[in-house]
Amino acid sequence: MKGAVPALLICALLLVASVVAGGQNDKKSAKVEDVYAELGKAPEKARGRVNPLEKDAVAVAAGRLLFADHCAECHGENAEGGSGRKKGPSLRAAEVQNAAPGAIFWLLTNGVVRKGMPVWSRLPEPQRWALVRFIKSLGVAEGEPVPASRAAAKADKP
């Protein structure tokens, strides 16, 4: 009976640890959802803006360099999401890839300061538009859940 007490304590500790760790994971995915949700907050006028570099032959290449310099640190080299504490969400998710270029430009300009994404208005407008061109050129990553399935997965959670 005496030996059961430490075992129970260890079990309880493991349970608490797993709950805490699980909670952190939930928190992380909730944060990612929150960041994606910011795209939906772009005003109509901003969303409707057309990328002036849409037909620019070098915009994607320029955007790739800008991405490596300023974005890859958090969003990963391939824009599929960063790792570690500075984990930025995947930019190859359907939420981003299906968003209007104007909405992505708006998000770059304003950041999501309370959730860790800095404002990037310090980059001149043509550079932000080049980044938008590059991000949109990536397409949805294979295996990336579409928003509906993401929502369903969330609903399935107890």
Next chain:
Amino acid sequence: MRCAWYFFVVFAAVCWSSLFVRPVAAQENPYFVTYDHYLEEPGNLEVECFSTYGTQRGGNNFHSFWTEFEYGATAWWTTEFYLDAQTTFHDSTVFTGFKWENRVRPLKREHWINPVLYVEYENTNGADKTLKEVVGHDGESDYLATNAEARREIAREMELKLLLSSTAKGWNFSENIITEKNLSNEPWEFGYALGVSRPLGLKAAAKRCNLCRQNIVAGLEMYGGLGDRHSFGLKDTSHYLAPAVAWNLPSGWTLRLSSGFGLNGNSHKLLMRWGVSREIEGFGDMVRRMFGGKP
């Protein structure tokens, strides 16, 4: 001895940042005195070494230097630690103190004018000649004392600033309203700093290049004192106009140069400033790993 310690810390920081860490291409403005509303990226550390060569009428010219360790605690809060020192020619080299500053961005989104709140604690001695801000009735004659005399005076000061900044069509316009209080029963002193800057090119190049126009940012600063609580205004104050340029290299280094010209008889005739800085990616994670934490 304290000065040797200063040089050791600076040398170690520069060696460490250049050899062992992954740099980030920076996009810095050319200002030395004025602040814009952009904060350090969260988790990144920027190590900056700056110096000022100042002319001194009726005394010896000086060369002051300071190192800044600027850390992005969050996307809305940047904290910074300074170590200051100076050499007065034909006199001596002395360590002049430290400063700790915090900048907080209260608004979530970008606006026409973006405010940032700035709070700084300074623990410096009277030999401090960084002229990082000019307030109250600061003037050239304040810097005539020898280092031995000046360092006997200890100044513990709080500095509060309201930083206002706007960016449009590549131009940045920054206005800083400065108040400073010596904690030993001195009156509040006031000052200002204004800055305007723009990259020479707005479009990004498709290839990495050192001399691309978008890597070079030119600007102009104006700063000076506005008297104190008992005598607010321009009387007996000093003012400077300083063209400045920053060169953001793809390797992660930023070089800055500025020549400030005194605008009245109370001002130093020339304040020549230069600086080098480097931003280090993931510094916060590195420290957490050192102490056994999760990145």
